Amino acid sequence: MEFLETLLATDHISDPAKAALCGLLVGLIFGACAQASRFCLRSASIEFWGGKPGPSFAIWLLVFGSALLFVQMLLSSGMLPVNEVRQLSSAGTLSGAIIGGAMFGVGMILARGCASRLLVLSATGNLRALMTGMLVTVIAQAALTGLLSPLRLELSALWSVGPDARNLNLHLPAYAGLIVGGVLLALAVFLARRAALGTARTLISIVLGGSIALGWLLTASLAHVSFEPVSVLSVTFTGPSADTLMALITEPAIPLEFGVGLVPGVALGSFASAVLRKEFHVQVFDQSTGMVRYVVGAVLMGFGGMLAGGCAVGAGVTGGSVLSLTAWLALLAMWLGSGACQWLMERQSPAFGNGRVTS
Template identity: 80%
Template sequence: MEFLETLLASDLLSDPAKAGLGGLLVGVAFGGCAQASRFCLRSASLEFWRGMLGPSFAVWLLVFGSALLFVQLLLWSETLPATEVRQLTSVGTLSGAIIGGALFGIGMILARGCASRLLVLSATGNLRALMTGLLVTVVAQAALSGILSPLRLDLSALWTVSPEIRNLNLHVPDVFGILLGGVLLAVAVLLASRSALGWPRALLSVALGGTIAGGWLFTASLAHVSFEPVSVLSVTFTGPSADTLMALITAPSVPLSFSLGLVPGVALGSCASSLVRREFRVEVFDQSTGMVRYVFGAVLMGFGGMLAGGCAVGAGVTGGSVLSLTAWLALLSMWLGAGASQWAMGDRGVAPTSGRVLS
């Protein structure tokens, strides 16, 4: 921590440039590990609701368990001050988490990939993922500050909670999060061994969880030494993707920040990983894949993600890792929404085995 703060205190770069570079590096690591490990909440939910806890579920649990363990260690050691984490110190919306999470889960099944997975696949040549992801981003921006924002605000205001209730760390023993993360990680390792996941993919999954902690550590360290206000946050995609797109099309210059460095970083990391692994392949919409379900799924994910306070990674893993009540509710609602969508569709999808979630 002290070494990182000393490095960040140098005058070689401006604070916004440091934030952007940090986001880029965390994004590259996330993108590379996510592509190689085939991390995807949709794939995990397909296996879970079919009653088969296979490799995709093991990967998801490895990522979540490791992120929870590493981030809770940062909170316990006060390397990451809980007072600087927005998800723990601001008013939360339970209605937004529940409704938005459910909509996101349904949309994830329809679009055959969550927001982070769409970004990862876009960089591997999947044009279906690219077009779907762009629509998710546009709808998210409309929900943030456009025509859909009044509806989002109304739904968010239905049921709110104070920061004292939202912060689950205040209601459990100090080491509860560390123990929970350790238990989940141990269970994930057991499932990984039973499903013949393979240790390279398992280690990449743990490293992917580590990037969540890395984002928290970097932004907290920068905030401690910066003379300018720096938001303490980590990996998330719904808001940053919308911010990045709007900055590119409306501003002559892009203001640097951790979030704006994150999105291109994930794309670079994923693209590099797919090229090294020889998995880069151009894929388009055709008669067999259709397009309508992707459109509906993208709309539900864009609005649901913004209403829930983040996507499957931003709310589900990053927010869940700091024990935010709204994040855990959003994640639970995503799983339930995905399961309901699967059931309503007669589970006509095929569990992915090739790692290409969009088929």
């Protein structure tokens, strides 16, 4: 920790530039590992609710379990101060987590991928994911500061809680997070072996979970040595993607911060992985894929992500790793929403229920 703080205390570049570089580094790791492992909550959800947890579910659990374990290690050691984590030190909304999470879960089924998955796929040549992801970003911005913001604020205000109620670390036995993270990771390794996932993809998935902890560690370390306010955060996509897009449109110079480095970092990491693995190829909308479902899914994910306080990674994994009550509720709502949507689609058209989890 001291070495990292000393490294980040250099005066050669500005503190905002350091934050952006930290985001770029984390993004490169996340993007490369997400592409190589095929990490996807939608695919995991389809397997789980289909009663056949397989490789996709094992990968998701590997990422979540390792992120929870590593981040809880940071919290218990004091390397990540609890009072500096926004999800634990500020008020939250339970209604937003439940409603927004359910909307996001439905949206990711319709759009064939969550916000992070769309970004990763975009960098591999999937133009369907690129267009859908851009729409998610526009709707998210409208929900944050635009036409949809009054509705978001109204729904958020239905059931709000203070920081103490939101922080599960205050209500659980000591080291509960470490124990749960260790148990989930062990279970994930067992499921990965049963699904014949392979050592390489198993380790890549664990490194992917570790990138969440790395984001927390880097921003916490920078906040300790910075002369300017630095937000202590980690990987999330709905907000940073919206901020980056709006900065490109409205600002002559993009304000540097962690999220501004994270988004292009994920794209570059995913692109490099796809090229090296010879998996880059252009995909477009056609008669078999349709387009309406993607549009509806993007709208639900954009608004739902902002209402829930983050996407499947931002709220679900990153927020869940610090034991934020709203994040765990949002993640549960995403799983339930995706399961309900998949069930309805299977009843409407058997083609949706053939177990395919490709994007």
